[in-house]
Amino acid sequence: TVEHEAGLAARAWAWLLACVAAAWGRVDAFARKVWRIGADDPRKVVHGLKVGLSLALVSVFYYTRPLYDGVGGAAMWAIMTVVVVFEYTVGGGVYKSFNRAVATASAGVLALGVHWVASKSGEFEPYILTGSLFLLAAAATFSRFIPTVKARFDYGVTIFILTYSLVAVSGYRVDQLATLAQQRVSTIAIGIFMCLAVSVLICPVWAGQELHLLTTRNMDKLASSLEACVEDYFAQATTATTTKSTKSDGYKCVLNSKASEDAQANLARWEPAHGRFGFRHPYGQYCKIGAAMRACAYCVEALSTCAGAEAQAPEHVKRLLRDACARVAARCARVLGEASRSVGAMESSRALDFAVAEMNTAVHELQGDMRSLPSSMLAVKMAEEASLMDTMAVFTVASLLVEVSARVE
């Protein structure tokens, strides 16, 4: 049994080692993942450092005697403001700062007014205060379900309720309400100023620019995946089972880009003029271009489903249409590429109009080819592709028109 126990101990030891190794492996994998996030986009690391820096700057107010005496114990409101208001993009920061400042000020004034009325009423004071709190909180919370309020002032409504309840309720016990309010306003101002200064001056991340890059990048991806899908379709005919090229999957991130586009366009509206982005830069147009691109992506999705379908057109039919199809795909991709460049450079280029005209010619050629085909039943697959190309072209042109109008404005 000694041997048995020794064996048991050895097994237990081995099991422990395996556990440690597994845990270490998991930690290592996680660390690698985190490292990759930072290495892929160093601005995320910089963002973290910026938050740390502005907090450290604000905490200086607390440590240095003269500044502390100036704002009193309310210095923590400055810290709170920094933590809550600092966002990744400048637009996000401005949105939250504006909402916080306006909501605090308006709720504070309203609460002081109600408090004054309530204090005149004597013993009914708590009832008036609680009643007004109940009504205002209910109304403000409900207003968050209104789409416009939700998009622009969601954070402001929270802060409005918060400030109103704090001032109205603490007014019952605290006497120097005006001093309290004044301190709060000044500390919030300090926090907001610090936030905006750090986020604008040190490696700023503009929501408008992000949106701009996202749009052009998505267009490029769409162009390359369109070409790759058509290639896949014809390649499959020669080799029985080809692995789908990864390039053709690029359209997938266009499919679900709506939420992030809307959010960024929303934040970008709050940003001041910067670089080539004017104050009233037509960010709404980016959303429209995005919608047109998604329509394109749906077509590419259908196309790639065809490429992956079991029933395929016979080889000789494919060969007949291959050139025409490839030409249409190439021209479509070129139009998208031109559009991406033109959006990127923010000007309507002559090359774009030219590319659109070329694409239309290619589409007409393809339609002609299809009509002259021997009407074998299985040519249908090709026709499907052609009609998709057609819609493709229509949508591309639509997106271009939108884009051009955006530049003209």
Add this chain to the structure above:
Amino acid sequence: TVEHEAGLAARAWAWLLACVAAAWGRVDAFARKVWRIGADDPRKVVHGLKVGLSLALVSVFYYTRPLYDGVGGAAMWAIMTVVVVFEYTVGGGVYKSFNRAVATASAGVLALGVHWVASKSGEFEPYILTGSLFLLAAAATFSRFIPTVKARFDYGVTIFILTYSLVAVSGYRVDQLATLAQQRVSTIAIGIFMCLAVSVLICPVWAGQELHLLTTRNMDKLASSLEACVEDYFAQATTATTTKSTKSDGYKCVLNSKASEDAQANLARWEPAHGRFGFRHPYGQYCKIGAAMRACAYCVEALSTCAGAEAQAPEHVKRLLRDACARVAARCARVLGEASRSVGAMESSRALDFAVAEMNTAVHELQGDMRSLPSSMLAVKMAEEASLMDTMAVFTVASLLVEVSARVE
């Protein structure tokens, strides 16, 4: 000139009246919109009242002497917690409460520890505190970019930074740090308790149930819009310009449902067992069903593009395939309807398997009809439709398998 002035005055008066009327009209339209939001979903109004109620309840702590003496001036933390933690769904409330409680506790303990170390070091105290604040804030902010942290603990990270900086910084000036921490913890507990009690006991809105309803509703919409699209396609042949039926647009809200589905599934995971939803209800499966439904919606999109295309197949070809197509569409819709019912009732029904088998038969019939067609070139449109139906069927089956596996688990 008197007449002229009188005319001017009259015109100014008319202008003023028009302005007032326009402003009134705008206010009226806005009021109607708000009223409709409330009337469409009375739970939103109830939510507003719930927030008001819990704030009023918490403010009672402030007004009644014995309770006030118990928690001290820190009562405002309870109010703050209620305002910040109260969410529309129970899952959202639990998520925020848990994050707030855990983050506050852990950050508080950590800050007290660092504070103790710093206080031993004498004059370096501010430097140690600021340095640790900078490092922790930077690390915590960066951690928000990690997807898992973002999905589950985004709010917690904010609160962690907030609490750490408040305790670490105010520790420099305040002496009874332990009392402060204890008060903060107890008031936050009061706030959280109040929130959860009100949101669970009064007309609770469960994120899991919302997700469930959203999924079944989307399936029904998809089914009806699939049928409507096929009908549109054939109706267009008889009457030249038909207005598209609004029913066929139902698939559009499926296209962009990803963001809301993901968010609700995320919140639903935090909810305790309720009704027919167990503690470890497979909410992830809803996201998979949602993805399958989106794939279906892409097909319907392509289909409705075909119905709206200029080039149409000639009448006699359409007539040949009309019955088979209509049958496939009806069977597909029926499968979706059955699936919706089966998801709704949370059981895998025999009727569903039966409907799938019927749909497959109809698809095969359609494929047979297509092969026996006189191979006129313009029949291509029909074939396109058929192949889409085919993919449709494949995706539907995939979604069903996912769904059935969800029920078996």
